[in-house]
Amino acid sequence: MSEQTTAQTYQVGSCAQRIFSAAEKYMRVRKNDVHIPLSYDYALRLLANYPEANAEVAEVAIILHDIGWYSIDEDDIFKKGFQSENFMQSDVRYLHESEGVRLATELLTQLGYTESFIAQVTTIIDGHDTRSFSKSLEDEIVRDADKLWRFDITGISVACDWFKMTPTQYANRLEKDVIPQLHLPESIAMAQVDLVRSKRILQAGAI
Ligand SMILES: [Fe+2]
Ligand SMILES: [Fe+2]
Secondary structure, X not given: OOHHHHHHXXXXXXXXXXXXXXXXXXXXXXXXXXXXXXXXXXXXHHHOOOOOOOHHHHHHXXXXXXXXXXXXXXXXXXXXXXXXXXXXXXXXXXXXXXXXXXXXXHHHHHXXXXXXXXXXXXXXXXXXXXXXXXXXXXXXXHHHHHHXXXXXXXXXXXXXXXXXXXXXXXXXXXXXXXXXXXOXXXXXXXXXXXXXXXXXXXXXXXX
16 A cells, blocks of 8 residues: 555544544444545545545545444355355345444434434435446445455455455455446555455465
């Protein structure tokens, strides 16, 4: 990841620390405390390319999009939500989205956000995994940032266990199945650069 790009081109929103702190207990599930900060950083890098986007909506949505996993038994998360036949359309996938909408609405209301702001955030959270299309530029930034962390060595290391794959098998799946799902050209470029680096360092092909 390029910290330089983030720091030089985009000023981190002051809202972010507050939202991370308020959502802290929801981060301690399913490695959200690694996935979300990494995806947040990718969202900032994408936002640097799109000054016309509503940055606060995108930032809050990426931080809160997966808090719904908190409501689901961790065994079910992996068996039904990652290792089953049709895992992206499994019941727990839909449930983590609807619970995410419910918990995010509660949390943002307590923090004093307006109804219209909350609606913009929850529209993105709703269906973020089970929808095949995006609804706005902010949605595209969130959807891509949600996937981009997996191209980093950390993402491959964490997610390959969720899917019961080796790092090499998972890296190959990213190339074949996940890159085609990305919306923005900057996301595709980042994914390709990160994947080449990750595969080289992880000795993909040899092990
Ligand atoms: Fe999700
Ligand atoms: Fe996610």
